[in-house]
Amino acid sequence: MSSGDRSQAVDVQESKTYEVRTYGCQMNVHDSERLSGLLEDAGYVRAPEGADGDADVVVFNTCAVRENADNKLYGNLGRLAPMKTKRPGMQIAVGGCLAQKDRDTIVKRAPWVDVVFGTHNIGKLPVLLERARVQEEAQIEIAESLEAFPSTLPTRRESAYAAWVSISVGCNNTCTFCIVPALRGKEKDRRTGDILAEIEALVGEGVSEITLLGQNVNAYGSDIGDREAFSKLLRACGKIEGLERVRFTSPHPRDFTDDVIAAMAETPNVMPQLHMPMQSGSDTVLKAMRRSYRQERFLGIIEKVRDAIPHAAITTDIIVGFPGETEEDFEQTLHAVREARFSAAFTFQYSKRPGTPAATMEGQIPKEVVQARYERLVALQEEISWNENKKQVGRVLELMVAEGEGRKDGATHRLSGRAPDSRLVHFTKPDAQVRPGDVVTVEITYAAPHHLLAEGAVLDVRRTRAGDAWEKRNAAEAAKPAGVMLGLPRIGAPEPLPVAAGSGCGCD
Numbered sequence: 001m002s003s004g005d006r007s008q009a010v011d012v013q014e015s016k017t018y019e020v021r022t023y024g025c026q027m028n029v030h031d032s033e034r035l036s037g038l039l040e041d042a043g044y045v046r047a048p049e050g051a052d053g054d055a056d057v058v059v060f061n062t063c064a065v066r067e068n069a070d071n072k073l074y075g076n077l078g079r080l081a082p083m084k085t086k087r088p089g090m091q092i093a094v095g096g097c098l099a100q101k102d103r104d105t106i107v108k109r110a111p112w113v114d115v116v117f118g119t120h121n122i123g124k125l126p127v128l129l130e131r132a133r134v135q136e137e138a139q140i141e142i143a144e145s146l147e148a149f150p151s152t153l154p155t156r157r158e159s160a161y162a163a164w165v166s167i168s169v170g171c172n173n174t175c176t177f178c179i180v181p182a183l184r185g186k187e188k189d190r191r192t193g194d195i196l197a198e199i200e201a202l203v204g205e206g207v208s209e210i211t212l213l214g215q216n217v218n219a220y221g222s223d224i225g226d227r228e229a230f231s232k233l234l235r236a237c238g239k240i241e242g243l244e245r246v247r248f249t250s251p252h253p254r255d256f257t258d259d260v261i262a263a264m265a266e267t268p269n270v271m272p273q274l275h276m277p278m279q280s281g282s283d284t285v286l287k288a289m290r291r292s293y294r295q296e297r298f299l300g301i302i303e304k305v306r307d308a309i310p311h312a313a314i315t316t317d318i319i320v321g322f323p324g325e326t327e328e329d330f331e332q333t334l335h336a337v338r339e340a341r342f343s344a345a346f347t348f349q350y351s352k353r354p355g356t357p358a359a360t361m362e363g364q365i366p367k368e369v370v371q372a373r374y375e376r377l378v379a380l381q382e383e384i385s386w387n388e389n390k391k392q393v394g395r396v397l398e399l400m401v402a403e404g405e406g407r408k409d410g411a412t413h414r415l416s417g418r419a420p421d422s423r424l425v426h427f428t429k430p431d432a433q434v435r436p437g438d439v440v441t442v443e444i445t446y447a448a449p450h451h452l453l454a455e456g457a458v459l460d461v462r463r464t465r466a467g468d469a470w471e472k473r474n475a476a477e478a479a480k481p482a483g484v485m486l487g488l489p490r491i492g493a494p495e496p497l498p499v500a501a502g503s504g505c506g507c508d
Contacts, residue, residue, distance in 0.1 A: 016056040017047040021076070024063025026249060027184070028096055030164040030213055031122055032061045035095070037154035042126035046156075053080050057091045057129060062098035064179055064353075069098055077110040084112055091115065091129055095122060100142060100183045101355065107138045118142040119184055123153050146170070149190050159403065160473040161437030161466035162245075163207045167195050167233065168214035172222065173252065176290050176357040177279075177319065177350070184215060189223035196236055199243065206469020208437060209245035209400060210237075218251035218260055230255075231263035238267035242465065244439075245400065246270045247422070250277060250317075254292040256301050265308040272309045273422045276301065277317040281336025282329035285322050288361070295336050302340050313343040313388075313421035320377055321350040321370030324363035330373050337380055343388045343423070344450070345381045349374050382449050389447035392423065396443050396459065399425050403436035403470070415440075419452075427454035430461055437466030 018039045022032040036046070039057065047055035058080060063069055077092065084090045093115035094106050100118035107113055114132040117124055120143035128139040149166055157163055170185040171178075199210055212233070214220060221229025237246045246269050251260075253276060264270050276298075280286050283294045305312055318333060337345065349370045352359040399417030406416030406426050414426045415434060427442045434440060439462040442454035 016044050017051070018044040018057040018059065019047045019051055019053065019055040020059045020061060022061045023069070023072070024061075024097065025180075026164065026211075026213055027166075027169070027215060028061050028063060030166055031096070031119075033155050033157055033164070034153040035059055035061060035122055035125060036156035038123065038126055040156055041154040053083055054087075056087075056089060057093065059093045059095065059125070062094060062096035064097035064101045064183060064355075070102065073098060073106075074109055077113065081110075081112050089133075091132060093117065093125060093129060095119075095125065097180070097183045101179070103142050104140060107140060111138070114138055116140040116142070120144065120146045123147060145185060146188055149194075159436075160470040161207060161400070161464075162209040162211070163202050164213045165195060165198055165202070165210050166190065166213045167217065167220050168223070171215040172219065173216060173254075173292075174290050175279075176288065176361070177322065177353060179353050179355045180215060182355065187214075187216065187219060187223055189220055189229070191224075192229065192233060192236070195233065196240070199237065199240055203240060203242045206437070206465050206472075208243065208464060208466035209247070210243065212237075212246070212248035214248075214250075216250075216252045216255065217248050218257075219255040222255075227257070228259050231257075231259040234260070234263040234267055234270050238269050243269055244464075244466075245420070247273060249275050251275070252277070253298050253301055258304070261304055261308050264305075271420045271422065272312040273315075273420070274305055274312055275315045275317075278336060278340070279317060279319050280322060280325070280329070281333035282325065283332070285325050285329050285333075288324055289319075289322060289358070295332065299336060299339050311421065313423060314340065315344045315346070316340070316342050317346045317348070318377065319348050319350050320374045321365040323350070323358055323361035323365065325350075325365060325373075330377075334377065334380060337377070337384065341384055341388060342381065343421070344385050345377075347374065347377055347381065386447065386449040389423070389449065389452060391447075392419075392444045392452055393447050394444065396441060397425065397454075399427065399440050399442060399454075401434055401436050401438045401440060401467075423452055424450070425452045425454055427458060428456065430458040432458075432461045434458075434461055435463075435467035435470050437468075437470045438462060438464050 020032050020035050022028055044057060060073060062073055080092060084092065091114040092112065094113055095117045097119060099106060099116050103116065106116050115128040117128060121141060124141055128141055132139045146169055149169065168187055168189045170187040171181045172187045173181065202210060218230045220233065221227055234246065237243060278298055279289060279291060281295050286294055302314060305314065397419045399419055401415060401417045405424060406414060409416055413429050415429050416424060416426050417440060419425055425442065427440065440458050441460035442458055443456055444452050445455045446453040
């Protein structure tokens with residue numbers, strides 16, 4: 001951004017408010033934190049909780065991978081149209097994958113939109129808003145290549161103790177169900193020194209957990225010509241003092257090499273957790289998906305990880321009802337699930353993604369068949385998840401206390417936290433003060449399919465710099481107008497087995 005543009009962008013009344021609505025994958029979550037940071041850097045303040053569009057600027061950070069993503073966007077835009085008429089000066093911006101894909105269509109269908117920007121130029125949002133205000137006409141600016149890594153932009157993180165760190169953008173794969181490479185572009189790696197410098201700065205602010213983020217995170221290094229760059233990055237993270245937990249998402253089986261497994265096993269702050277998208281257990285379907293591995297290769301990786309990290313929790317993504325999937329193909333998926341014994345699976349019914357090769361393939365599966373298979377898969381995985389969680393009973397675990405993850409904590413007088421393998425644990429509230437980011441030691445007493453309980457007394461409480469950072473931030477926020485949450489996923493594994501009609505984000 002030029003100095004002239006920046007002076008334009010900051011010329012905003014401090015009383016102006018903003019709201020960001022986020023859809024889609026972790027990359028969009030990360031981008032939305034940056035969009036919030038950009039707007040606050042330009043002088044805007046977050047709208048009060050429950051504003052529901054009653055803000056001076058409303059930003060939609062969109063996803064294009066759902067079949068009905070555009071209908072959802074235009075429905076939400078339509079609800080804001082009368083609000084904008086009644087509120088002089090209100091502006092609406094649309095960014096993200098759908099904006100990159102549809103461009104001029106958005107303003108044609110919703111002429112009250114002020115700004116349309118793409119996945120590659122989120123840093124231009126404040127300037128485009130100001131330009132739209134001055135020129136009194138919509139501004140559409142879609143960059144065809146990345147202008148700046150999201151992590152180089154200002155941020156307003158949703159957590160004081162955990163943070164995303166982008167290590168690459170784009171994807172070089174050509175999965176037939178995924179439109180993301182066409183919208184995010186070819187993979188581009190960030191310099192290792194810049195990544196480590198950002199992590200060290202975050203740790204200096206009190207962050208104790210980071211998640212390395214990329215569309216195909218373990219392919220890191222292909223752009224810079226080093227096939228072992230990702231394992232080296234994990235080991236380098238292990239040398240950063242004060243960094244307690246390192247996670248990454250999402251890897252691809254094709255690039256999951258032995259050196260990565262060794263780095264995970266040998267680096268103490270790399271957590272025993274792996275999210276490895278399988279998508280299907282059928283070799284025939286995997287070939288149609290253009291996935292570059294087969295069932296034997298996938299299960300071989302799982303076996304190697306478990307040999308090296310016995311307590312690792314492994315999760316996956318699975319698409320049910322891909323075009324041409326036969327009953328035999330589906331049985332192969334069930335077989336792979338039984339063999340892999342995932343702690344959780346994010347299961348999706350295939351839905352057409354406009355612009356992808358799979359959308360026009362022959363052999364589209366009837367909805368009722370897909371639904372029946374989906375229910376069988378969910379039932380199987382539910383049983384496995386419960387059995388895998390039961391193995392945790394009696395274990396003594398260190399939990400990082402989480403914020404807002406236990407919906408019933410108030411009623412049950414419990415708190416919630418994440419185990420090293422990212423399992424969600426609800427525990428008895430101790431007498432000592434415990435803050436999000438602090439660490440408690442508990443013994444697991446009960447297992448449910450999607451969470452664990454520690455019903456006894458907390459064995460130990462360790463106050464941390466991350467807890468100090470949360471407390472300091474909370475005190476600062478209390479002096480400001482109440483904020484509105486972006487509705488973003490928390491760091492760590494979300495609730496397993498969501499009821500979904502679409503097929504995953506396609507980012508992995």
